[in-house]
Amino acid sequence: MDLFKFSFQVRKTAKKLLLDDFELFLTVSRTFNTRIENKEITLEMNDEIFSGCLRVIKDGRMGYVPFTEPNPGLIELGVRTVLTKAPPAPYARFAVIDHLPEAVETFDPRIAQLLDQPAEIQRLARDLVHRAYETKRIETIEGLIKVGVESRLLTTLHSPEAAYAERTSFSAFAEVNTKDFDFVATRKMPEPELVAELGAKVARNLPTTETSPEAEGLKGKSVPVILDPVFSEEMLRRLVAEHLYASTVQEGMSRYRRGEQVMSQFITLWDDGTAPFGETTFPVDDEGTPARKNLIIEKGVLRMFLYDRTTAARDGVESTGNGRRRPVLIEEEHEAPVRCTINDIFISPGETALAQMIQGIDHGLLVKMLLGFHTANRTTGDFANTLYFGRVIRNGELSSLPEPGRWSIKGNALEALKSVVAVSREIRSVGSGILPWLKTELIVA
Amino acid sequence: MLPAIIDEPKIRAVLDQALRYARQRVEYADILYESILRFELQQLPDRLLQKPFNAKARVQIRLLNQGRKVEIKVGTLSLASLKMGIDDGVKLLSLTPTPPKPVRLAPIPNPGRVRYGIAAPRFFPAQPVFSALVNGVNKIARQIERRHPGVEIKPEFWFFSQREEKAIADSQGIFKTQVMPRTFFQLVTRVKGPDGRMTQTRARLGSPLPYSYIVERTKNGYRLTRRATRHIRTWMEKTVALQNATSIPTEEIQSLTHLVLHYTTLGVFVHEALGHNFEADIVKAGNSGIIDQDGKPRGIVAAEMVNIFDGPLPGRYDEGFGTEFIDDEGVEVKTKQLAENGTVRGMIHNRETAAYFNAEPNGGAFSEMGDRRIPRMSNTFVVPATRKNWYRTLDRLISDIPRGIILEGTSGGAVSKDGMSSSVLIGYLIENGRITRTVKPANFSAQTLYALRYVDGFAGPVTIADVGFCGKGQTKYVGDGGPLWTRIKNNEYVSLSVQG
Numbered sequence: 026m027d028l029f030k031f032s033f034q035v036r037k038t039a040k041k042l043l044l045d046d047f048e049l050f051l052t053v054s055r056t057f058n059t060r061i062e063n064k065e066i067t068l069e070m071n072d073e074i075f076s077g078c079l080r081v082i083k084d085g086r087m088g089y090v091p092f093t094e095p096n097p098g099l100i101e102l103g104v105r106t107v108l109t110k111a112p113p114a115p116y117a118r119f120a121v122i123d124h125l126p127e128a129v130e131t132f133d134p135r136i137a138q139l140l141d142q143p144a145e146i147q148r149l150a151r152d153l154v155h156r157a158y159e160t161k162r163i164e165t166i167e168g169l170i171k172v173g174v175e176s177r178l179l180t181t182l183h184s185p186e187a188a189y190a191e192r193t194s195f196s197a198f199a200e201v202n203t204k205d206f207d208f209v210a211t212r213k214m215p216e217p218e219l220v221a222e223l224g225a226k227v228a229r230n231l232p233t234t235e236t237s238p239e240a241e242g243l244k245g246k247s248v249p250v251i252l253d254p255v256f257s258e259e260m261l262r263r264l265v266a267e268h269l270y271a272s273t274v275q276e277g278m279s280r281y282r283r284g285e286q287v288m289s290q291f292i293t294l295w296d297d298g299t300a301p302f303g304e305t306t307f308p309v310d311d312e313g314t315p316a317r318k319n320l321i322i323e324k325g326v327l328r329m330f331l332y333d334r335t336t337a338a339r340d341g342v343e344s345t346g347n348g349r350r351r352p353v354l355i356e357e358e359h360e361a362p363v364r365c366t367i368n369d370i371f372i373s374p375g376e377t378a379l380a381q382m383i384q385g386i387d388h389g390l391l392v393k394m395l396l397g398f399h400t401a402n403r404t405t406g407d408f409a410n411t412l413y414f415g416r417v418i419r420n421g422e423l424s425s426l427p428e429p430g431r432w433s434i435k436g437n438a439l440e441a442l443k444s445v446v447a448v449s450r451e452i453r454s455v456g457s458g459i460l461p462w463l464k465t466e467l468i469v470a
Numbered sequence: 471m472l473p474a475i476i477d478e479p480k481i482r483a484v485l486d487q488a489l490r491y492a493r494q495r496v497e498y499a500d501i502l503y504e505s506i507l508r509f510e511l512q513q514l515p516d517r518l519l520q521k522p523f524n525a526k527a528r529v530q531i532r533l534l535n536q537g538r539k540v541e542i543k544v545g546t547l548s549l550a551s552l553k554m555g556i557d558d559g560v561k562l563l564s565l566t567p568t569p570p571k572p573v574r575l576a577p578i579p580n581p582g583r584v585r586y587g588i589a590a591p592r593f594f595p596a597q598p599v600f601s602a603l604v605n606g607v608n609k610i611a612r613q614i615e616r617r618h619p620g621v622e623i624k625p626e627f628w629f630f631s632q633r634e635e636k637a638i639a640d641s642q643g644i645f646k647t648q649v650m651p652r653t654f655f656q657l658v659t660r661v662k663g664p665d666g667r668m669t670q671t672r673a674r675l676g677s678p679l680p681y682s683y684i685v686e687r688t689k690n691g692y693r694l695t696r697r698a699t700r701h702i703r704t705w706m707e708k709t710v711a712l713q714n715a716t717s718i719p720t721e722e723i724q725s726l727t728h729l730v731l732h733y734t735t736l737g738v739f740v741h742e743a744l745g746h747n748f749e750a751d752i753v754k755a756g757n758s759g760i761i762d763q764d765g766k767p768r769g770i771v772a773a774e775m776v777n778i779f780d781g782p783l784p785g786r787y788d789e790g791f792g793t794e795f796i797d798d799e800g801v802e803v804k805t806k807q808l809a810e811n812g813t814v815r816g817m818i819h820n821r822e823t824a825a826y827f828n829a830e831p832n833g834g835a836f837s838e839m840g841d842r843r844i845p846r847m848s849n850t851f852v853v854p855a856t857r858k859n860w861y862r863t864l865d866r867l868i869s870d871i872p873r874g875i876i877l878e879g880t881s882g883g884a885v886s887k888d889g890m891s892s893s894v895l896i897g898y899l900i901e902n903g904r905i906t907r908t909v910k911p912a913n914f915s916a917q918t919l920y921a922l923r924y925v926d927g928f929a930g931p932v933t934i935a936d937v938g939f940c941g942k943g944q945t946k947y948v949g950d951g952g953p954l955w956t957r958i959k960n961n962e963y964v965s966l967s968v969q970g
Binding site: 062063065066067069070071072074075090092093094095099102103106109112143147151165167203244273275277336339354357360397399400405407409410411433435 | 512514515516517518519520521522523524525526527528539540541542543544545546551554555558559561562565566567569570596597622624628660662668669670719720721742754755756757839840842880881882883884885886888889890891892893911912913915916917918939945947963965966967968969970
């Protein structure tokens, strides 16, 4: 499907409807999934999945038309419907896309080629399964290898050019015995060896013993905890980022003030919509503001809030390139409203080796994932959830698995980040960011 | 008369042609076409987002040949796209390894019946409905603020109402359609107290009925229904009450004798703790905590006084957010008894797992807009197996509790093989049979096999009015519930932690 050709058709419709401005967001994707369920491998293809959203401004009012069929007639009907008593537009015009930044790195031809060679991906999946079972430690293994190419276009009526990129994606995931998992998520082709070893590596590293908080004598105690980058990223994106958004500040609900020490001095954090092969990388954000890197927290001090064009217009400042279509619940990306949204998250590595961080803990936990963390309170940052994936640390070693359903962990995300006492030298990519391991304290409830 | 999908003859013709094309290449093929026409309003913290028009549609093709299966999602319903999907699928079939047990599909019962559903509007009076919602919700917030000086109430809400259509056709001549309305309202109330303390709740209403479930037309225009008004007011008041809520330390929680769960807390608890473990694909993968991989129950899953069901309330297709007449494979949705007197009785099947376990398909296969069709819950609920210890009122149920806690509301939950976790929005401490204090939000976790073994009483009628969106790689509308109140004896397999 040619997105440029379709955008010209929409331009014609806009002219016919005498729109003052429009912003057109289009994607078309093709993905190939190889699903692993123990020794069974099934293949799925998503062919030419098209979606789009047209935002329009006419007579100072703004309307929103999401669609999944490239049908100009349907879009025209949609525009006519939404313009009936549409609410006032927060700004007079959509962004003008010009002077695009130099080409961002989002496309790896090796992944695109792989998409046309499903036999290769299937072989990789079989290898992953075979190696995992060879460890003789597999009760169950679940996995997914997903390879895709997406074309994405954003343009507005008054833009001399369109922001366009083809983005490849590769992700592979393996969960072993429902006790632990590992994954690769990237826009750049990973080493096949890394993927083939995913399940076996998890299986080999699984402790054979499980323990409860009562047996460990940790129930009700505040304990030293190492936060895995997977968990830190989730905590930052779900709970902390909320307090960094200009929308929350304007509402008077942010806990943060610019210039204040909001996190531990060991934390320097930025977001980036231009990082090579990053999850959110694209020349512009979802409303045409050039993508950029924002230094948000420097040595624990808040340097800036994150703006989209609506909140920026309200404060009389420029957008920081954080206007993203952030879907919630049943929304797909093209249906979601543009909200202030953090791009890929980065934290500077620290000076302590991860092994040293673990060795320094007599009795504590490594937290990789809490069950149902999406239920945490984004207003206050409070959470109380069951430990799903992690390890019990005893005498400086990752000694046992937490017994399922027995460990409740509670804390406050904002406070936990204030209390970080060490940041690891090692970092890992979690797909939508690159972060180190962090050492802090949480309560075993 | 049963409602027909828009353009039924045209859609049927495209599907027939595509299936003829597929039949020349594979032993069996079926196609699911799903479309949604939705109108939607979101009051966000910083803006009002109106979407009076949102149309989307997707297609799922499944091909079977010599015991192997592939699934293809296609973006648009055109013969060219479908043929391209079938061609890709045929190529993938040749690459698919033969599974340990060949894939078979159980036959679709009642193959001759075509139409199912409830009449749903094709056009929506978006503007008057939107105005009624904005005015209604914010008016209630201001009224409550006046009653609690110094308190600031910031309501966010999300409303949508939609017309859903689907058509299922297969290479053996099946053609079935369903039309359903579905309406949803979610209120997130955030309250800032005089001292800057912030509290938050989330409350939902949802139904397989049109928008009039939330906003009704009167002689003077549109307004919130009584049900919606009461719900909004109640949860805003509760969020204000949380300003003075207390925490309970771990030692004190251990001394509680009982937990009393509102249906909104019980529903998500049953859904997460047990429901997923009855889904036959999870059983087949060896990931069910209650049924072995070969379909053999691992033991008792609840107290003898507990029955567990999934599906619509018998004969009631106008209740339950997850209610449908047929699943996405065209199988009529049954009310499935999953547990009887605390013992496993059944599973939730799609056609593939039904054939695998030599069972009847029971209408449990669902897909999110063109994704693969997998066993899913629709409305999961507890029904007391006996009248014994089933009281009329909450007062009676808690009267003999020396020290317990009432748990109400949820902002969701999650499940693993052996454990589950669900959030609780508000609690009330019970001391000597009376409610004494409001308690802060909490988290409730339990070991799957023991989650409901200590149930020892109920109060109030059974309802499936709790509303959820279940994620299992794809999102599905679900309902859940049980008696208004369920009492559980505190035990070592259940863990409660209160925030703060």
